[in-house]
Amino acid sequence: MSSLLKTLFFQNKKRLLSPGGGSAVAAATTILSIRRRLMSTGAMLPQQSPPFTDSCADDTLCPTLDFPGGSVPFTSKMNFISGSGEDEGRIPCYRVLDEDGNFLPATAGVHQVIGEEMAVKMYSTMVRVETADTIFYEAQRQGRLSFYLTSTGEEAVSIGSAAALSPHDILMLQYRELGVLLWRDFTLQEMANQCFGNKCDYGKGRQMPIHYGSTHHNILTISSPLATQIPQAAGVAYSLKMEGKDACAVTYFGDGTTSEGDFHAGLNFAAVMDAPVVFICRNNGWAISTPVAEQFRSDGIVSKGKGYGITSIRVDGNDALAVYNAIRVAREMAIKKQAPILVEALTYRVSHHSTSDDSTKYRPTQEIEHWKTTRSPVARFRKWVEKEGWWNDEKESQLRRDMRKQVLEAIQEAEGMEKPSLSELFADVYDHLPPNLKEQERSLRDIVKRHPKDYPADVPV
Ligand SMILES: Cc1ncc(C[n+]2csc(CCOP(=O)(O)OP(=O)(O)O)c2C)c(N)n1
Ligand SMILES: [Mg+2]
Numbered sequence: 001m002s003s004l005l006k007t008l009f010f011q012n013k014k015r016l017l018s019p020g021g022g023s024a025v026a027a028a029t030t031i032l033s034i035r036r037r038l039m040s041t042g043a044m045l046p047q048q049s050p051p052f053t054d055s056c057a058d059d060t061l062c063p064t065l066d067f068p069g070g071s072v073p074f075t076s077k078m079n080f081i082s083g084s085g086e087d088e089g090r091i092p093c094y095r096v097l098d099e100d101g102n103f104l105p106a107t108a109g110v111h112q113v114i115g116e117e118m119a120v121k122m123y124s125t126m127v128r129v130e131t132a133d134t135i136f137y138e139a140q141r142q143g144r145l146s147f148y149l150t151s152t153g154e155e156a157v158s159i160g161s162a163a164a165l166s167p168h169d170i171l172m173l174q175y176r177e178l179g180v181l182l183w184r185d186f187t188l189q190e191m192a193n194q195c196f197g198n199k200c201d202y203g204k205g206r207q208m209p210i211h212y213g214s215t216h217h218n219i220l221t222i223s224s225p226l227a228t229q230i231p232q233a234a235g236v237a238y239s240l241k242m243e244g245k246d247a248c249a250v251t252y253f254g255d256g257t258t259s260e261g262d263f264h265a266g267l268n269f270a271a272v273m274d275a276p277v278v279f280i281c282r283n284n285g286w287a288i289s290t291p292v293a294e295q296f297r298s299d300g301i302v303s304k305g306k307g308y309g310i311t312s313i314r315v316d317g318n319d320a321l322a323v324y325n326a327i328r329v330a331r332e333m334a335i336k337k338q339a340p341i342l343v344e345a346l347t348y349r350v351s352h353h354s355t356s357d358d359s360t361k362y363r364p365t366q367e368i369e370h371w372k373t374t375r376s377p378v379a380r381f382r383k384w385v386e387k388e389g390w391w392n393d394e395k396e397s398q399l400r401r402d403m404r405k406q407v408l409e410a411i412q413e414a415e416g417m418e419k420p421s422l423s424e425l426f427a428d429v430y431d432h433l434p435p436n437l438k439e440q441e442r443s444l445r446d447i448v449k450r451h452p453k454d455y456p457a458d459v460p461v
Contacts, residue, residue: 085299093346094326095316099374101383113325114163116390122163122320123385124399126155126378129179131403132188133351136195139411140209140355145195147209151176153318153350156377157282158252159183160323161345165331168247170236171219172229175210176282176349177252184217188406192414204420204428226257230266230279234340237275241338248276248334256287258301267308270340278330279310279342282317284349289362305342317345318377321384348375421460422448 064071085091096107114122133150140148151158158179165171173180181191190202194212197205202214203221213221220236223229233251240247257263258281270277281301285292298304305312311333315326323345330341348371352359359368373379385391426433426441433441448455455461 084297085303090299091302091314093314093316094322095319096321096325097319097380097384099380101380101385101387113328114321116388118163119385119388120390122159122324123378123381123391125159125179125183126320126381127399128182128188128403129155129159130378131400132178132182132191132407135404135407135411137351137355144411144415145209147355148195149175149210149354150351151178153371153375153377154282154284154347155179156320156323156381157280157317157345157347160320161250161252161280161327161343164324164327165250166247167218168245169218169331170240170247170249171217172233172236172249172251173212173219173222174226174229174253174257174282175222175224176254176284178210178212180252181212181214181217181219184219186212186214186217186219188410189413190214192410193417196411196414196417197419198414198417199420200414200417201420204424206425227253227260227262227266229253230257230260230262231269232266233277233279234266234270234273234275237270237277237334237340238273241274241276246335248278248331250278250280250331252280252282254287255281255283255285255292255301256290256295257281258304259287259295264308267304267310267340267342271308271310274338275340276334276338277340278327278334279340280327281342281344282347283344284317284347286349286353286359286363288353288357289359291363300344300346302342302344310340310342312342312344314344314346317347318375318380320377320381347377419456419459 062074064073082088096104098104129151133152136145136148137150139145154176158177162180162183167184171180171184178191182188190200191212193200194203194207195209197203197207197209199205203211207221208224211222211224213219220229220232229251230253233249237249240249251266253263267279269275270279283292283301287295292300300314302312302314313326313330316322326343330343333339334341349359350368350372382391382396422444423441425444426437430437445461448461
């Protein structure tokens with residue numbers, strides 16, 4: 001049976017794993033259709049419910065209802081369950097360090113799981129992200145890039161989590177997780193090539209800036225439509241399970257993205273299929289101009305895990321050590337139990353949503369300042385690393401100087417590089433170009449010929 005299941009799966013694998021091609025729903029549908037085909041051939045039996053026993057015909061004498069999926073206790077109290085969680089209070093947030101980088105009394109000695117090398121690499125990657133974000137943002141303002149978006153204030157979520165994963169884990173990002181890419185040694189040059197859409201960009205200049213992806217780094221290409229990565233992650237996790245891999249799928253998404261149908265489909269699918277996936281929600285308080293108070297009535301995202309039967313935790317997203325610890329354990333559980341885990345990281349989007357946004361129009365500047373200074377995840381982590389005796393002002397100035405130089409060099413190199421040729425715009429989707437695309441290509445070439453000044457000179461026609 002397992003070889004038939006595998007054969008059917010591999011026949012469909014390309015569709016399931018293709019980042020842009022196979023949509024999330026298609027992935028789910030394909031896996032379900034594989035199961036259905038196996039059941040119809042008798043190769044796989046549907047999961048058996050325990051046999052129904054009418055052992056208790058009189059409900060008043062019976063303490064439980066024998067129901068498909070498991071028995072349910074009866075009660076004579078008419079209790080409505082509170083939807084907001086106000087009866088139980090809000091779900092607490094796990095943290096390790098206080099704002100000054102000191103271990104909290106309850107966590108001292110218990111949680112110090114990383115040593116100097118890891119701590120310094122994590123801090124250096126945070127500075128790398130900060131520097132890249134600042135310079136790329138400025139480059140966009142100078143008109144050298146069409147678009148950019150920073151992860152300022154959220155560095156601990158991406159770097160703390162990436163550090164806790166294995167390079168074999170397959171990642172599906174949203175767009176505000178540059179730290180994850182840089183942690184995996186995706187270079188500043190690879191990043192700059194993508195943002196400038198030059199001939200070395202893996203996407204051949206066909207995506208907006210910041211839509212990174214790299215097969216070599218096990219990172220699927222980012223796509224603009226929100227939440228598509230969530231059911232895809234469930235499908236990828238299911239494939240890892242079928243191949244018996246010692247790895248999991250990990251997907252990142254924002255608070256606003258949880259309002260998409262794909263979020264709910266993805267979580268339910270992963271739970272029902274026992275797929276080893278870690279869902280990481282960066283709850284940064286805002287979805288462009290929509291605050292979380294207008295996004296959902298639940299106690300954040302962590303409370304939704306229970307509804308899908310998923311083990312979940314809420315963590316302080318500005319505490320890199322807490323994120324690291326939580327994700328390390330979440331990963332272990334996902335693989336060992338072959339089950340999904342949901343992690344909600346509470347953080348804050350300090351930057352504007354993107355270069356197309358001005359967030360001072362819809363939120364108080366004091367709120368932004370508070371998170372930028374008092375609650376900075378980078379400053380907090382630096383304080384801890386310094387207290388351990390692993391960092392000092394001299395190392396700091398040297399690192400910042402080096403990073404600035406590296407980012408500027410990468411931008412200069414990427415900007416000067418030739419763009420992909422015009423024909424690439426039509427390649428890689430169909431084996432043979434269909435007539436409508438042939439016509440579009442012909443028409444585009446005709447327009448470029450007639451209006452050469454309106455088209456960039458560095459795009460080979
Ligand atoms: C399906 C879909 N709807 C709307 C958008 C437009 N959009 C882009 S980003 C964004 C906000 C997402 O917020 P969140 O998930 O909280 O992520 P954050 O930007 O805060 O990191 C919206 C509405 C989109 N890209 N895709
Ligand atoms: Mg958000």
